[in-house]
Amino acid sequence: MSTPAIHEARPAPPKRSGGAAALGWILTIGFNVVAPIITYNVLTKDHGWSEFSALLLSSAWPVLESVISLAWRRKLDEFAVITLVFLVITAVVSLVGAHSARALLIKDSGVTGLFGLLCLGTLLAPRPLMFYFGRKFATDGTPESTAWWNGLWQYEGFRTTLTRMTLVWGLTYVAEAIVRIVLAYTLSASTMVVLSPIMIYGVMAALGVWTTLYGKRSQAEGERRAAEAAAQAAAAA
Secondary structure, eight states, X not given: OOXXXXXXXXXXXXXXXXXXXXXXXXXXXXXXXXXXXXXXXXXXXXXXXXXHHHHHHHTHHHHHHHHHHHHHXXXXXXXXHHHHXXXXXXXXXXXXXXXXXXXXXXXXXXXXXXXXXXXXXXGGXXXXXXXXXXXXXXXXXXXXXXHHHHHGGGSHHHHHHHHHHHHHHHHHHHHHHHHHHHHHHHXXXXXXXXXXXXXXXXXXXXXXXXXXXXXXXXHHHHHHHHHHHHHHHHHHO
């Protein structure tokens, strides 16, 4: 049975602060992408560190962003936590000995496969993973925009959309990992060296496009239902 909240018009997002959004993204990209990559490359290539040790030290950057977020906004940055978890997953997978090109390819598949399992695992949590990804991209991190996004969780259509997105991401990455492992044993290593990154970035791009289109379609459907409910209520009155 539908709840009344489904038919209520969702509140419009507050006006975004360009300065806050820009600063937030600079911190996010710097601490979660640029700094870990530079740290990992410097430690492994210039100082001879193992992959595991370099990845663990690289994970200090998302931790630092979380500390800054707590001090600045009085809330934990879940995006940094997700990055930290991903780096730890990668570090654990790196412990598996890679004595051949095929083993190295299988290790890469293990990372994406475990990420897919992480997505599926969050379906059992109070909020699915895409809820936090969406909040990172749809808000500027200010208390007003964060409260707006959190408040949308009361709408069943919103919950269904994010849950379905998380399910699709999880199943897709698990399937992608399985397919790449099978291909690693079927095709030559030289072929997989070329095919593997194409699959990784191809799946990522496809999921990004699908997520954008599905999100817009779900939003339009919710607005249509709200308009119909409002028209019916006006007619009844």
